[in-house]
Amino acid sequence: MPPDDAPPRSPATLPALLAVFLQMGMVSFGGGLSGWMHREIVERRRWMGEERFLAALALGQVLPGPNSVNLALQIGLQLRGGIGAVAAGIGLLGPPFLVILVLALLYQRYGAVGPVSTALAGVAAAGIGLTCSMGIRAARRMRGVAPFAVAAVVFVAVGVLKWPMIPVVLAVIPASVALAWRAQQRERRGHGG
Template structure:
């Protein structure tokens, strides 16, 4: 998390808006968390990997779309309420306009096989970015049996036991917090 006492220059709201506008404009069909990670962590260094992961975890627990929650939380962390508004506005503007335009386009071109093939390719790229985020999380956890146990509990709960995600989070999150607290 950003410490305003040691870092008095917050990220400009315009930079947050333009970054989220870029992500909202260029990402299509999913993989948004991967795009946001690349922009906020890898390219701009506005937040660390650990802060991004913690913010993502909070965003996933909150009601609503995880990725929208994520940009709101990142914007608020980096610039306060103005940052949250800048991020969510920049992030949602392109998809809203795109959906309206694509609805008209698909209404006229949806029956062509090339459109279906293109959409499949985009979906595969998005899945690849999601897998990258999962892989990074596993790499960070590899030295910690506790972290790996938490990841395994979530995977088993959701995929094997078919429990609702919110129930798994409510069961596993307190254990995870306790394990980190106990370590410190």
């Protein structure tokens, strides 16, 4: 994994940004886009560092709307401003929208056919795997017990108890911010600052 300050392999021009998100939008299906975005934006192209990407991911997850779209817009905004957000959004959603319409029509007609159903289940499993991979990457950056406790509370409340995510996240934000502030204060004292 390159360090956060590693130079980009190529500039994040608007055409390059559009092309990357167009590619992701055209071939992704069933989720897992955050893991793919991480690989393309952080690891392969080095357009963003790990910390910036994870901050954009966290923000994209608490904003209303699909997480992958929120993340794409955040990346585009950070890399090229408002026009970058537009390029990322168009790349991710534009032409793939047409493909989805065609697939929906085909699924309506042939979705119950055995091989088609099996193939779709496999694609969904791959998407779940990519999403889990991104969660593991984020967990590796967490230090101490407190962040895991906050994550566990959110997981139980949303995943097990089926409470709505936005109120749960809004409820744990103050505790999360307080714990992060306390950890930062401890770190500063430990470094003599």
